[in-house]
Amino acid sequence: MMFLLQLMSGSFPAQEYIIYGLALKTSCYPFIYRLSCFGLRWKRPSSDNFGRKTIMNLQSPSPKLSIIIPCFNERDTIEKIVAAVRSSPIQYKEIIVVDDCSKDGTRDILAGTIAPLVDKIIYHDHNQGKGAALRTGIAAATGDIVIIQDADLEYDPGEYPLLLEPFIQGKADVVFGSRFVGSRPAPVAYYWHSLGNWVLTTLSNMFTNINLTDMETCYKAFRREIIQSIQIEENRFGFEPEIVAKVAKMGCRIYEVGISYYGRGYSEGKKIGWKDGFRAIYCILKYNLCR
Numbered sequence: 001m002m003f004l005l006q007l008m009s010g011s012f013p014a015q016e017y018i019i020y021g022l023a024l025k026t027s028c029y030p031f032i033y034r035l036s037c038f039g040l041r042w043k044r045p046s047s048d049n050f051g052r053k054t055i056m057n058l059q060s061p062s063p064k065l066s067i068i069i070p071c072f073n074e075r076d077t078i079e080k081i082v083a084a085v086r087s088s089p090i091q092y093k094e095i096i097v098v099d100d101c102s103k104d105g106t107r108d109i110l111a112g113t114i115a116p117l118v119d120k121i122i123y124h125d126h127n128q129g130k131g132a133a134l135r136t137g138i139a140a141a142t143g144d145i146v147i148i149q150d151a152d153l154e155y156d157p158g159e160y161p162l163l164l165e166p167f168i169q170g171k172a173d174v175v176f177g178s179r180f181v182g183s184r185p186a187p188v189a190y191y192w193h194s195l196g197n198w199v200l201t202t203l204s205n206m207f208t209n210i211n212l213t214d215m216e217t218c219y220k221a222f223r224r225e226i227i228q229s230i231q232i233e234e235n236r237f238g239f240e241p242e243i244v245a246k247v248a249k250m251g252c253r254i255y256e257v258g259i260s261y262y263g264r265g266y267s268e269g270k271k272i273g274w275k276d277g278f279r280a281i282y283c284i285l286k287y288n289l290c291r
Contacts, residue, residue, distance in 0.1 A: 068147070095118040096119060154263055163175045174223070174254045176212060176256050178214040178256045190263075200241070207288035215244050
């Protein structure tokens with residue numbers, strides 16, 4: 001009973017609740033989780049200055065947006081995604097492409113037709129992974145807001161204004177674009193991918209005590225000083241749970257907005273696999289419990 005009262009009052013941290021529930025070895029764990037789904041929340045971590053101040057630039061209708069495009073072997077889509085980003089309805093933008101040592105001719109396209117169209121191209125001398133490419137690109141960003149844009153045409157740059165709106169209104173420090181919120185178009189996806197994403201998002205939420213619907217989304221936007229203050233440690237797709245855990249611990253104001261999604265299959269170049277799912281679980285535990 002005392003445990004329930006602590007949980008309902010918000011004085012029981014999520015990590016302690018999970019460890020406590022497992023130690024009891026009873027069925028109270030799923031019961032308490034169901035209660036959390038009905039709106040019972042734990043107390044949020046105390047915020048530092050990042051979570052409560054508003055930079056003046058964002059009061060302008062047109063903050064400068066830094067778009068980070070990590071790419072690896074994307075010769076079939078890199079020109080199309082750069083064209084889509086350039087035509088997005090954002091007045092002030094900075095496009096940074098980070099090539100993670102592509103071997104399929106992507107580098108030749110970047111050096112040739114793409115170079116005059118973007119602000120920066122950074123080349124890795126060996127393949128390191130998406131997280132490493134993002135670490136490089138984020139460090140080079142100079143805009144007010146930094147957003148991640150995959151090079152595979154699954155996400156629509158025309159929807160940048162949706163992600164910027166909470167920043168402009170002074171409400172958010174971090175905004176995620178969710179593929180599972182709202183009524184925007186999305187193709188029928190792989191069942192096991194959707195189930196895996198739900199499991200990972202739910203597990204992440206249990207530790208961070210935030211109610212995201214799409215932890216693995218590509219579209220993550222940050223105030224620049226926040227994302228540049230975070231040491232990104234993961235080199236591959238572990239970036240997603242790592243960054244969610246870290247912004248949650250900072251007490252940032254996090255918003256979600258619904259976005260459209262045009263998923264591709266493995267025959268079209270999709271790279272994430274089942275091993276990355278196990279790594280994501282490891283990262284959720286590592287960055288929530290051990291840091």
